[in-house]
Every structure is written in C-alpha cells, then in structure tokens.
Amino acid sequence: MEFRYQLTVIGAFAQAIINKEVNNNQFEIAINQPNVKVSWQVTGIRQDPYAEKNRIPNSVPKEPQNVGKYLHPDAYNQPASKGIGYTDSNGSEVNSLRELKATEMKAAVPTTDGSLDH
Numbered sequence: 001m002e003f004r005y006q007l008t009v010i011g012a013f014a015q016a017i018i019n020k021e022v023n024n025n026q027f028e029i030a031i032n033q034p035n036v037k038v039s040w041q042v043t044g045i046r047q048d049p050y051a052e053k054n055r056i057p058n059s060v061p062k063e064p065q066n067v068g069k070y071l072h073p074d075a076y077n078q079p080a081s082k083g084i085g086y087t088d089s090n091g092s093e094v095n096s097l098r099e100l101k102a103t104e105m106k107a108a109v110p111t112t113d114g115s116l117d118h
Contacts, residue, residue: 003044010037 007016007029016038019030029038045051062069066084070076073083080086 001045001047003042006041006043008039010039012036
C-alpha cells in the first residue's frame with residue numbers, strides 16, 4: 001500500500017512519468033523520447049499480518065538522561081566522553097551536558113596558539 005515511485009532517466013535529457021500506477025504487480029512508465037533508459041524503484045508499506053502487528057517506528061526518542069549524547073561517538077569524530085554510558089574518572093556516569101562540559105573542562109589541555117588543531 002502507499003506506493004512511492006522513483007524514476008531516473010539515464011543517458012539523455014528526457015521526461016519520465018508513471019503512466020499507470022501499480023496494479024497486479026505491474027506499472028507503466030511514459031517517456032517523452034524513444035529509446036531512453038530509465039532506472040526505477042518502487043517502494044511501499046507492507047500490509048501483511050506480521051507487518052501490521054510489528055510496525056517499525058520512524059524514530060524513538062532518547063531517554064532524558066541520554067539527550068545530547070551519542071550511542072557511537074567515535075563514528076561522529078566525537079570523544080568517548082560524549083557517549084551514552086560514559087563514566088568520568090570517579091566511575092560516575094555523566095548524565096547531562098552540563099556535567100559533561102564540567103568534566104571536559106577539567107580534562108581540557110590549555111592551548112595558547114589559537115589553533116583549532118590539537
């Protein structure tokens with residue numbers, strides 16, 4: 001249900017449209033020029049019984065204590081201290097950005113050259 005179509009014309013400047021929507025597992029593309037290659041993708045929302053009972057949410061809100069933190073900070077070139085579950089040198093989990101900034105400020109290395117490179 002709720003089909004979405006994506007068409008990409010290849011090798012020529014041409015217009016392509018969905019001339020007939022999906023029906024019996026078929027659809028029709030119309031192009032304003034002959035012999036033009038079109039790449040296409042059709043997606044939709046599953047409507048089988050399992051999918052109906054087990055919808056995947058688009059996004060899940062973080063717990064309040066994890067807002068502003070990363071599950072995998074290294075993937076975003078962020079320090080481990082910004083990760084969910086990070087513990088400070090005392091073994092306490094850092095639960096807020098305010099606590100995190102205070103922890104990072106204690107561990108910061110002072111620089112005098114004004115460079116952003118460390």
